[in-house]
Amino acid sequence: QVQLVESGGGLVQPGGSLRLSCAASGSIFSINGMAWYRQAPGKQRELLAAITSGGSTNYASSVKGRFTISRDSTKNTVYLQMNSLKPEDTAVYYCNADVALDGAPDYFSFYWGQGTQVTVSS
Numbered sequence: 001q002v003q004l005v006e007s008g009g010g011l012v013q014p015g016g017s018l019r020l021s022c023a024a025s026g027s028i029f030s031i032n033g034m035a036w037y038r039q040a041p042g043k044q045r046e047l048l049a050a051i052t053s054g055g056s057t058n059y060a061s062s063v064k065g066r067f068t069i070s071r072d073s074t075k076n077t078v079y080l081q082m083n084s085l086k087p088e089d090t091a092v093y094y095c096n097a098d099v100a101l102d103g104a105p106d107y108f109s110f111y112w113g114q115g116t117q118v119t120v121s122s
Contacts, residue, residue, distance in 0.1 A: 002026040002099050002111045009093060009116030016120070017083045022095030022113050024076040029105045032098040034071055034078040038091035038118075045094070049080060063089075085120045093118050 008020040024031060035050035049059045049069035057069050068081040078095055092115040098108045 001101055002028060002097075004095050004097055004111055004113035006093065006095050006113040006116040009118045011119045011121065012085055013122050014085060014087060014120055016085050017081070018085065018118060020080040020082065020093055020095075020116060020118075022078045022080075022097075024097050024099065024111070027102040028076060029100045029102045031073070031076055032100070032108055034069075034098070035096045036067075036069060036078070036080045037094045037096060038089075039094070039115075040088075040091040043091075046091075048093075051078065082118070085118075087120045089118060089120050091118060092116065 003026055004022055004024050006022045012018050033050055033052050036048045037045050038048055039045040048063050049067055051057045051069045051071050066084045071078045094115045095113040097111050099111055100108050
């Protein structure tokens with residue numbers, strides 16, 4: 001019904017930058033909030049940044065000032081600009097969206113992407 005596809009991950013040196021994208025497709029009526037999470041090996045999935053349909057944003061303290069979340073609602077896409085990357089940012093990054101489907105405009109469900117690997121290493 002709804003697919004979220006992340007892209008933009010890869011290998012980057014410490015201090016470098018990456019821009020992740022996550023495009024939602026399918027039988028979408030509307031999207032409320034969108035967010036980025038990450039999960040490092042042996043650790044719990046961590047919420048990094050979230051953005052509402054109105055553009056309000058929130059960030060985890062670990063990435064505030066380095067990462068920027070944005071969205072293009074015309075494309076059902078959310079972005080994560082990551083600057084000043086550190087080795088501890090190495091993880092699989094996931095996007096999440098709160099979606100109402102065609103035919104059920106008042107009922108929202110969360111959907112996840114498949115994840116994209118980000119590795120920060122020299």
